[in-house]
Amino acid sequence: NAGVTQTPKFQVLKTGQSMTLQCAQDMNHEYMSWYRQDPGMGLRLIHYSVGAGITDQGEVPNGYNVSRSTTEDFPLRLLSAAPSQTSVYFCASSPRGMVGNTIYFGEGSWLTVV
């Protein structure tokens, strides 16, 4: 059971380049989300999805795109990378239903934009 898998783990981008952070889970979870973590800011929600075909914006969605074509995958796209998007990105998933359902996190993706 792989859990939540994020790729790549490390990436360096040039300003203006585009890239996709991949997130996949094999637990058939309906709920998936993307966070970014910056020093002193905690984890801030970028986008989330409650099921295939359904996405919604979080606290800091600007500069990021998501789609959810399958239950398993929830990619995060940076259309034109900016230095302000240098951060650690976490993907998370959980089943729908009870508020206390376990939330599973990926190991994180370290992104540097130069």
Add this chain to the structure above:
Amino acid sequence: AQKITQTQPGMFVQEKEAVTLDCTYDTSDPSYGLFWYKQPSSGEMIFLIYQGSYDQQNATEGRYSLNFQKARKSANLVISASQLGDSAMYFCAMREGARSGNTPLVFGKGTRLSVIA
């Protein structure tokens, strides 16, 4: 709107002593869940403990306990008998439940705990 406040950016504790990490929250939803996560220097998010808003007793998990004071909207994490391996970043987070667990997990800014030998 929900909000999590952790007022202690950094804390020091002597090995084998107990330490309390503060967390206050704000929500108008009567159904919610409170979570604590540990993030060591390696970066992964490790789930520690959960408290539901309707739970009658404070949650405990080994050396971790949650001091839940609903009227004060606080959910402090207590770590007993601190160990060097407890040195890490600790996050308090909340999820509202009115929409059957569909609301996102919202995090506080975290507290960095350093355990001193």
